[in-house]
Structure formats: C-alpha cells, structure tokens
Amino acid sequence: MTATRADAQTILEQLAGPDAILRDDQWTAIEALVVHRRRALVVQRTGWGKSAVYFISAKLLRAAGHGPTVIVSPLLALMRNQVAAAERAGVHAATINSSNVADWSEIHDRVRQGELDVLLVSPERLNNPDFRDEVLPALAHDAGLVVVDEAHCVSDWGHDFRPDYRRIRTLIADLGVDVPVLATTATANDRVVADVAAQLGVGGSADRDTLVLRGGLDRESLRLSVVNAGNPAQRAAWLVSQLDSLPGSGIVYTLTVAQANDVAALLAEHGHKVAAYTGATEASEREQLEADLLANRVKALIATSALGMGFDKPDLGFVVHLGAPSSPIAYYQQVGRAGRSTASAEVVLLPGREDQDVWRYFASVAFPPEALVRNVISALEPDRALSTAALEPLVDLNRSRLEMVLKVLDVDGAVRRVKGGWIRTGEPWSYDEQRYRTLDEARRREQQAMLDYQSTGECRMAFLRRQLDDPELAADERCGRCDNCAGARYLAQVDSAVVEDSRERLMRPGVVLSPRKQWPTGLSKLGIDLSGRITDGPAPGRVIGRLTDLGWGARLRRLLDAEDAEVPDDVVQAAVKVLAAWDWETRPTAVMAVDSDTHPVLISSLARRLAELGRLTDLGVLRYAPDRRPVTAANSAYRVAALYRSFATPDAATLAQVDGPVLLVDDISDSGWTLTMAARVLRAAGAPQVLPFAVTSTS
Template sequence: MDSPTPATAAPTPPPDLRTEAQEALRALTGRADADFHDGQFEAISALVEERRRVLVVQRTGWGKSAVYFLAALLQRRRGAGPALIISPLIALMRDQVSAARRAGVRAEAISSANPTEWADIEEALDADELDVLLVSPERLVNPRFRAEQMPRLISRCGLLVIDEAHCISDWGHDFRPDYRRLRDLVGELGAEVPVLATTATANSRVVADVAEQLGTPGEGAAPVLTLRGSLTRDSLRLGCLTLPDDRARLEYLVRHLDELPGSGIIYTLTVSAAEDLADLLDRPERRVRAYTGRTDAEERAELETALKDNEVKALAATSALGMGFDKPDLGFVVHLGAPSSPVAYYQQVGRAGRATETADVLLLPGREDRAIWEYFATASMPAQADADAVLAELGASSGPVSTPALEARVDVKRSALELLLKVLAVEGAVESVRGGWVSTGASWSYDAPRYENVARARREEQQAMLDYERLRSGDPQQCRMLFLARQLDDDTAVPCGRCDVCAPPWYPTPEAAAPSAAPEAAHPTGAEPAADTSRDAVSRLLDRVGVPVDPRKQWPQGLDRLGITAASGAPLRGNIAPAERVEEGRALARMSDLGWAVPLRGLLRVDEQGHRVDASLTPAIAQRVVEVLADWGWDRRPEAVVGIGSATRPHLVRELASGIARLGRMQDLGDVPTSSDATELFGARNSAFRVAALWDRFVLTPELIEQIDALKGAPVLLVDDEIDTRWTMTLVGRLLRRAGSGPVLPLSLALIS
C-alpha cells in the first residue's frame, strides 16, 4: 500500500477547490459520503482563496473544527506556513490533534499537559514539519514562549485560528483576559494572512465586538466576513423542574438517573456540590465520578475517556468540563443549579445530542443559585483601587516582583490578583517577565463605564436565566429552545415542539413519580421501595456530621513589610510553631455545600447595607451543633469553651458558646474581647493583610489568663460564627496557647471557603 502523501507535498491540482476540500473532508471524517454543511465551504473558500478574516457563529456540532483543519491543510498545499490555532482547553487540544492527524494534517499541541514534548515540537516547527500548532491563550503570556516562539510563528504563520472566540469579548459569558492578547497578535499579522474566529455562543453584541477586534488593517481591506447560522438544536429535549429544596432535588436524581438515555454530564455550580453528588450517585454497577477544577490533568483525561467510552453513567462536573469536550452521542445534560446566563447554559447543554436524534436536557434550579452567581460576578470584576495599588507597587520596584511577593504588598486575594495582573498585562500596563511582573510605564486608566456596563449586562443575564426557569406551557410563542436562541439573537428560531413548554413534561414529575401506598404484599421479596432507598441515600449525605477545618501551619510572606514581628522583634516567617497552632477544627457545613448551606445562609445573612445580621440560633442548627460535637472524636474532651469576641454578631457567638458550655457541662470562659476600636473587617482580603488587621485586634484579660492557667493544659473549644481565611482562629488560638492553654479546637457554624 502506498504511503499517504505528506500534507506539504504539491500534488497535481484538482479541478477546483471545492473538489479538493471535499476529498479532504472525507479523509477527516472517515466517511465516503461526507459533504459540507451550509457555510462550511464558504468559510474555507474565503480563507484559502480570498485570504479574508472570517467569523463563524454556528451551533455546537456544526463542524467548525473541520473548517479550520481543512483550511490549514489547503493553505499548506499552496505553500503557506503552518496554522496557529488558539484553543482554550487541553481536552479540546487532545481531540483536535487526533482529528487532524486522521486527515493527514501534521498537528501538535503545546500546553501545560505536555511540557516534556515542547522541545521536540519546537524542533519540528523549525524544520517545517508541522502543519498545525495548537496553543492555549495562557501560553501567549509565558515570557519564554513570547520571546522565542512567537516571533517565528508570526513571521511564518499561514493561518490564525481563534477557537471559542467569544472569550475575546468581555461581553462574552466566558471572557478570559489572556484571550484579549489575541487582538495584538491579529494586529501583528500581515493583511495577507487569513484569520478565522469561531464560536457557538455569541449574541449580536459579542459578534460585533469580536469582528471589530479581527478587523483587517489598511485602506480598502475587505471587512470581516461573518457567517452566522441557526443556533437551534433539533435533537435537544429541554425541560426545567423546580423542586422545593436540595433534599428533593437529590432524591429525584437518585431515583431517576438510570432513566436518562446513555451517559451524560450533571453540572453543578460548586466543586463541593460536584464531589458530593458523585459520592451520592456512584454505584459499583453504575459509575458516577466528579470532574472539577481540583481534578488533576491526568485524571481529567482518564475521566473524559471513560465518559466517551460509556464506562461511566455520568460525570458530576463544574464548568471545568465545558468548551472542548466532544462526545457526539452524549445522551443527557442535567444541571443541579442554574448557570448565571442563558448563553452559558446553551453552551453547556450543547455538549449533548450532537450525533443523536434525541438527547435530554433538564434543569433543576436551586434556591442558592443567585447567591453563587453574585459571588462569582463580583470576584471576576477588577476594582480600580486594586489596580492602582498594583501599579504603584510595581512602579516603585527596581525589578520584577513575583505574585506572592506582590500579594504581601497589596491587599488583594491571590485569585483576584492573578486575574487583575492578566487584565493589566493585556492592556499594556504591566508585563510578565522572568522573575515576576514589571510595570511597562505605559499610561493606563480604569475604564469604569465599560466595567459598569458589563456588570449591568451580567445582571440582565441573571434575570433572563430566571425568566427561562419560569417559562410555562400554554403560550404558543413560548418555547425553551426559542428563548435560548433569542438570547443569542438568532431570529430564525421557531418553537421546537419538544420541550416541556411546547409539550407535556417528558421527564417524571414529582406527582407521577411519587410512590403509591401499596401494601407490603406489593414487595414480596422484602426489597426496600425505590423512594425509601433514595431518601436514605440522600439523608446520609445531607445529614453527615461536620466538615474538618485544617489548621494554618505557615505564616504568609511579607509580614515584616506590614510591621508584624514576633515579640522579640524577629520576623514572622516559615512555619507557625507547633506549640502555638490550633488543632484541626470543625464547621457545621461549607457555605457551598448541598443541604445545610441554605439554612446557614439564612442565619448568617447580611442586610441591605451589607452588614451582618446578629440573629439567634434556630433549633435545627442548634441540634446540628450537638451532632457535630458528639461525632468529633477528639483525643481528649475539652473542658472549657471560649468565644471569639465579635463586632458584628456578638449575640450569636455568645449564645453558641454558652449553649455548648451548658449542654456539655464545660466551663464557660466568656469571649476573647476585641480592642476598643474593633469594627467590621472590611478589606484585609489576602493572608498578609488579614494577619496585620487581626494582629492587635484581640486581647486576653488578666481574668481570662487566670482561668486558662487553672485548666492546667486541658483542651479548649474555641467558637465563632464562621471561618473564612482561618486567620482569626489561628491568631486567637495562638494567644490562648501562649497563655498556657492545652490544645485549642476551633468550631464554627459555617466554613466560607
């Protein structure tokens, strides 16, 4: 058998481009009858023959990757340089490289998953032995890649592809600062280099923004060609079922998961919810596994393969399993909690039913959804004061400053600081170099109107998601697929006739699923009814006792810069002395947990001015405290209880501490008082600044020290309303230990993070 013709060979030209492209399409798909969808060849022709800049907005599964692989192959046959594809996810890269090689396209990827292969890939590029290189947008920030590889890639680039192009736009539902660098990259390419941007989730505002960023330089240049198709998906059967609480939602999933077709994805809004759900649903005969941002790269690849091969019924996943995952026969997508926008929801449900006649999509919204949306919305928006502080510190530094060192100089949490640095780098104010970050000296101003408009758009998207949940049957103009399409400004959509608004619910409803009051004779084997089984399984999850709270073991960097030193004047760095640490603690629940997070959010609420409400314990939460204490399993029972003096919830903390002391017959030592000027701790968000804010906040009175001494080293229970950074417990516990107490056991109602 003859060996395949290399992609860079110059065969006898076929009669026309369409014939050549169709032959390549059939090699790519492995199907002799494959033909182009509407718009695919038009995009390829514009790229190869006209060298245009093209934006393709088409539904998931339409075949956008076929367009750019075939365009890259045809360009190479015509003597062009290799194509550079910017791809957002490692999962997408793995699939794309495999697909490209099937068509004879020599493709490789550079990502965090294959650093040992980078040198070989770079050598292949230098030898002109690659047709396609896939890289993540984060690679564009890497100083070495930017200095050594980017100039060569730009000079030889035959085609630039920006996949999931909605990420370029901060109006997009999944905006990523690193993607904004692509505007600069596009600007560095000559007008003769074709550029393709693709997405399935862009409304008109995002389309206009992306098209503007792709604009071809020079007078008389052809405008960006936008090819936009219908975004409706005939295979999807959409539904939304509102249940009263987490217990009902989880029981529903336990009882009905096996009725969903094939294998699929169950999306959750938080990592802990995904992990809890996987534990609940997993069975030896029906596997369900968790897939989150905490899952390492190697395990992610294994889980993706297991789902593709139908070795698991479902992956309980956060949005970490999103763009790039491709399983054409994915049978269902369920959401335990709604994403914050219909566009993001459309993107996730689009994973299902790409190559099947039908796939089931069910939304199970939760009461906690809005609080989670608000948290993520505020966490992702850079603040002007933070940006000014970062620029001031970098401007005053004589050399690069690492992110940990910068964190000790500005009061910004690590995750928010990393996001802010990316935004400032994209806008040219700072630069990542070997050793850290430096100021470029370029002028920069905070675009407050733009960020306000983005925040307003996010709020509108949240309201639209609530409107989607409230759609009801009876109105001939209402339809779930129609609603989603209109959110994407697709005016070609018509009612689908399949969703639970167009037709009766296709999924079991609680009334239809309720167990009948059948006599015991209905279960001759003595088997437990399914409803009871699901109820018990959910109860074991929701009623489990306590969440461990790991103690802080190291001081944060940079405390000396903030004037915080040991009593001897020595800097505080490295390990916290073992004799001054608290022990592993307990919280009733995480605020992101299923079940108990809802009543805890009600108890630990804030008012309209953002101040914490000082409420009283409810009987249910008080009983929960008793259960946590009874199940703790400490080596030696504590003999005393002390509360942490609170400026915001003094009544609640005192009620909690005194109640435990009375019930457990422990000595009540009162509260560790705060200094006279203690107020709510606004700011002080990262570890170094938090320690500095707390350092002189608490004092031990002579009476309290005398009581501690009288305990002769017995363990002490240290009580607070909530634990967030863990530094309050750490520093108050350190005071108690230095005053002579025995082991300090922290207890709080909620673990915030």
C-alpha cells in the same frame, strides 16, 4: 496550487470517515481562508463541524507551502481531542499547555524547524515571557493560519470572558496582511459578534472586512425541560430517582464545587456510577474521568463548568442542571454538549431559589474599583520585576483578582509581564468606568433572562435562540420538542421516602476545616515578622456545613442573615453530631468563643451550650483588643496584618488549669486566618492544642 473543494472533501473523509460530506457553508469558510486568505468569524451551533474547517484549511495551506497553523484553544480536553483528530487526517500537531511543561522545549524546536503543521496553545501561553518573546514572533511571521477557538472568550461581553484571550488582539496585529485568521464559537449574540469581528480586523487589510458566517442555532436533537422540584433535598431526590431513566450517559452540572461533591457522594451511596469533576480535580484525574464518560463506564459526571467547552462525546444522552447558570447563553453552551450524533437527548433544568445567591457572589468578584487598580500600578516598579506573590501584600486584592487585574493591565499597556514577574511600563492608563458599569448592567439583564427562561410558556429552544440573536429564527417558531411544545415528560414529585432519605444524607453535618499551614509571603513589608511554615496554629477543625452545601447551606445562610440571637436547637444538635463523629486524638476539655462583631450572642451561646452538654470548661469569649483594626481586607497578607495582636491576652492562669485541647468556636470561616491568629493567642497563653470549630465556611 489552488485548493479545490475536492481537495477539501478528501481531507474531510480522512478526518471523519468515508461517509462524511463537506457542506456548502463549510466550503465557503475554507475557501475564504485558503483561497482568498481572508479573516473570518464562524458562529455555528455545536456539532456543526467548526474544527473540520480549520484542520482542512491547515492541511491545504501547508500543501501550498505556507507555515503552520496556530490554534488558540481554552481547555485541555479540547486540545487532546483536537490533536487526536489532526492525527487522523495526517496533520502533525502538538500542544503547549500547563500539563506538558517538560515537552515545551522540544515542541519549540519543532516549530522552529518547520516540523509541525498545527500548534495548539492555551491563551495563558500567549503572555508567558519566553513564549511571547522567543516563539510567538516566529509564529506570527511564518503562520499560515491563526485560529481562535471559542472566540466569545475574546470579548468581555461574552459569557466566558477570559483576560488572557485579550492578548490575541496583539498576536493578530503582528500578523502579515495576507495571513488568514479564523475565529469560531457557538455562543455569540450580535454584540459579541461585532466585538470579535472588530478585533479580528486589527492589522488586516483596510479594504477587506472580517467575513462573518452565522448559521441557525436550533439543535434538533435536544428536548428541553424545566422541572421545579422544590428545595435542595427534593431536587437531589429527583436525581436519585430519575438518573437511571435518562438515556445513555451524561453530565449533571452544579453551580459550586461543594454541590458537585455532595451530589456525587449522594448518588454513589444510592448505587449510581458517578464521579465529581470540578476545577479542583487534578489534571490527570480529569483526563481519566473524561475517558470514563466517553467509554460509558460512568452514568454521569457531576460537574461544575470546568467540564464545558471542548469536551466532545457525540452520543452524550443528557445534560441536567442542578441549579441554573446566570446566563441563557452560558446555558446554551453547556447543554450543547448533548445530542451531537443522537436523534434525541434530554436537557433538564432543576432551578433553585438559592441560585441567585451564587450569581451574586460571582458578580461580587468582578473587576475592582479604580482606586484598587491604580494601587496595583503604583506598587510595581519600572525596572525591577515583582512576582504576583510579592505584589500581593502590597495591594488589597486576593490572588485570583490580582492576577485578573494584572492581565488586563498588561493588555492595556500599563504593565508588562517579564521573567520574574511584572513591571510598570509608565504608559498612561485610564479606567473605563462606563464600560464596567455597562457590563454589570448586561450581566443583570442576562440573570433576569435566565429567570424568564424558567417561567416562560413559549418554546424554550426559541427563547434560547433569541438570546443568541439567531439569524434563522422565524417569528413564532416552535421546536415541537421541549416541554412547552410537546408537554411535560418529567413529574416534579418524588416519593416522600426518597426525599427524606436524601435530606438526611445531605443534612449529615460535618466538614473538615483544614488549617492554614504557611504564612503569606511579604508580611515583613507590612511590619509583621512572620514567615514560612505555621508552627503554632490550630489543629484540623470542623464546620457544620458550607454556605454552598445543598444540605446545610440554605439553613446556615438564613441563620447568619437573621438578627443575632441565641443559638437554635437544631444547630446545637448538629454541632453535637459533628463533635461526636470527630476523630480527634485527644478529646477537648474546654471551650472558648471567638469575639464576633455580627453574631456575638449566637457564638457565645453555642459555646456555652457545648460546654454544658460536653461537660467542658467554659472559658468564655476571646475578646478583641479595644484598639484593634477591623478586618476588611481581601487578601491573606492584609488579613493577617489586621488580625496581628488584635486579640486581648487571655488569662494565662485559667488556661494553665486546662489539661487538654481547647475547642475554639466561631461563626464563619472564610479565609481561615481569624481562627489561625486566635489559636496562636491561646497557645501562647498555655493551651496545649486548639481545635477550631465554626458554624459554617464559605468553601
């Protein structure tokens, strides 16, 4: 049978209700896939109905006798929503992702037996050895349609590039020439569109280019505003004062996990029904929090970008950003969560001077230099698999960057993921330095554009649409809704009492410093005889605040960036408050500073002041050995190796006179290994317990 528009309309009504009407542009996409079996890229605004296109196409293709549709989807929230939508239309759908491992075998069997109409997979699954070698070939052979959702992730020019998505190019290349492919996104400028369209064409018919369908990106419900409310305490106070006045329920985005937790705690203390949602939130808790927001049981989720693509609440009333993302395109994607089915939704940006510090940090963990990448290839063997954990002590990359490098090298053909880990293929590989440099330059331009968005006097919606190369944006077009078009709706000023209260709450010092509990794997390969659980390390400790905190973060960054000097009084007072609130089993009786290359005066003077105020024995400074190696390593194994036997042996006779825990003071705890290794030295010399205390930490 040949699918008709009437058939598509019937399925749409099953999906979205009897009042839903299939638009011309939706039918154009469906017809291209189902009737003409083409490859298509659909770039349309959030809420346009991209998922309707692929579910309708999937059902029509199944009715015509074709195989199941494979949908590659990036987020669990998106998968849950899509499976529910498919069931409403009578489509048999299942998902394979990290949260339903126990169901994988059954789902694989259902795929082989032809029981599924739609299989949703996370991009990570595409390179799982079992799935790639046993399930994927059958899918590629029998697929009726392949869908790449949030397709900007395919392109490393996109705002949310993910290495796992590069595996999709291989999947598409293995498809038959008449298997239609659909890629969808709401956030792709001209460069990303061209890149994704080219990748979709891999393996397809040479005489049929990828069909690109682009629509206008204006969101008529969104009312964009920028409020320059001042320092972190003032911006937090603005939220405290304004949250209840914002319509319905919504999302407050922060740039870091620490900020999300801090803001959620502050708002909750003021009686607001909110909760934190970050990448550190357990999967089951995330699902419950999403349900709470969908049901309006909370006023807002205070979230990082972990709550983004795929979360669908049509009546979301507002999106507030406490801190600006580094890209206008990423910003457009996040604010697109709001106002899908409402006449009006508020979008407010509260930028801060410290935003650029966060941008620089994330830029610093981009793709590493060529020498480090070639070390990864050289460390692998052609016929014996090494796990990521086993490989980590052989190369100076931390776990997350190492995994990113391995995924990129896998797609490039230089390494291959197999059962048990990774092997070297022996295929030639070249480092595309020019591409990485050009990417870095593009990121810098995006950051400047985000700063320009904050200060522009032109229409804010037009500004964002121009960044996305909106084909329907007219010259001098204005939305008539944003603060630059319609006038400011929010004052930046907040009652001084609320600001002071917020400042005091945010500036309450004291964050738990969890000790390292397990030695890194593979230390024996570096000549270090340490493995298993750490039994001679420090107890749980404290820091005054994190560098990413809204409260103490800015103050501590200024302190560490300044020239080394005696500890300021406000830092001493904060340290005393932390110690006073510390629920230790036994009070420390002595204090010792850790040697510092960058802040020796700061740390030694802090230890001395704490000894005086707390009537503790001042043990001086735990010095580094003259022949110690500098700690420049990125990953844990290399850090431990550099710190191993790097401290001079303290005087055992002095420590023997200490009849209680030793407070061990450092400037910054990033990985936790310096305090761990220093504590071992003190305990070996006779200290009964070591309580680590640092001015700040990175997380």
